[in-house]
């Protein structure tokens with residue numbers, strides 16, 4: 001039998017299998033920790049920092065830190081939530097997020113987090129960087145204006161030989177997630193649909209289809225992201 | 232007590248936010264009871280005739296005229312509100328922001344498909360009478376201090392109503408999940 005350990009989140013007694021990541025352990029105890037770069041079933045990388053929690057007075061990412069026996073975790077506090085909100089705000093000003101003109105509006109995880117944290121306006125100055133839309137691929141559009149470089153596509157979308165269809169190009173603030181021209185041209189319908197699904201924002205889009213779901217029926221129109229959790 | 236005074240302006244916007252303000256349906260009659268309107272395109276009062284309590288700004292700043300009006304509002308309104316995505320983050324007019332202004336003007340007046348070959352002397356509008364375009368479209372809070380933000384494209388009538396009634400009555404604002412939307 002697996003080792004079961006005890007820990008607390010915001011004072012609530014929790015139990016989980018030893019060694020699993022805090023994000024998963026919280027989920028099993030019906031507690032919501034917001035996440036963005038994490039994608040279930042794929043090795044976590046801890047890059048967006050939205051899932052940060054506090055334990056022992058330190059910030060750590062819940063998606064990459066294993067839960068330990070006796071751990072006392074702070075999650076839903078004003079300090080932590082404001083830190084998370086500031087990350088969301090940074091992502092909004094760093095790219096070009098014109099939600100009213102975005103096909104993913106209403107279904108986008110970044111926007112849904114902004115709604116959940118009641119972002120009325122980012123506290124940072126808008127950058128308005130020059131970014132391209134790559135429309136060279138037969139099945140998908142890659143809009144760099146909205147890419148948050150979470151690498152969910154890079155880590156998930158592989159061809160039958162295990163080669164990534166998406167890859168980083170460039171360095172630093174100019175880094176881009178690009179589509180491999182050869183693999184991109186051979187993308188199957190199934191894999192294209194999967195890529196659109198794993199992208200949390202409107203950076204990977206289907207061609208010739210847009211605004212498919214009417215306002216009012218989209219994923220986050222009525223309930224905040226994370227509403228499926230009890231706590 | 233005299234009624235609170237409201238002023239409104241539309242800068243680089245499409246007037247949609249003002250339409251949403253009118254979209255509060257029959258509550259518009261309640262609003263008229265509660266407040267008095269001063270400078271606003273709704274009543275066509277062109278200049279401030281007194282100090283106002285609340286100023287509602289639609290649209291961002293794309294030219295010198297917008298900046299002038301915005302500063303005038305800041306000077307004459309106790310509380311200034313950015314309402315709508317354009318006032319908050321530039322909105323659709325800010326699609327031009329990543330592109331240098333020179334390129335934008337050349338595309339519009341010299342090279343665009345509908346103008347190419349029709350502007351032989353290559354004139355870009357620069358008459359003193361015409362407001363000067365800014366290098367990019369600025370969110371209002373990057374020009375003057377803004378006190379509150381009502382997101383949406385347009386902000387829902389409910390959000391505008393909730394905000395105005397909360398400000399007038401001094402009560403906490405009712406912010407149900409569904410009224411804060413960016414689209």
Ligand code: SF4
Nearest residue numbers: 097099102108201202
């Ligand atoms: S990707 Fe999300 S946050 Fe960005 S413009 Fe689209 S809906 Fe808005």
Ligand code: SF4
Nearest residue numbers: 147148150151153199
């Ligand atoms: S394209 Fe989408 S999934 Fe890929 S890195 Fe950018 S935001 Fe993440």
Ligand code: FES
Nearest residue numbers: 046048049051063
């Ligand atoms: S979800 Fe944990 S760092 Fe992004």
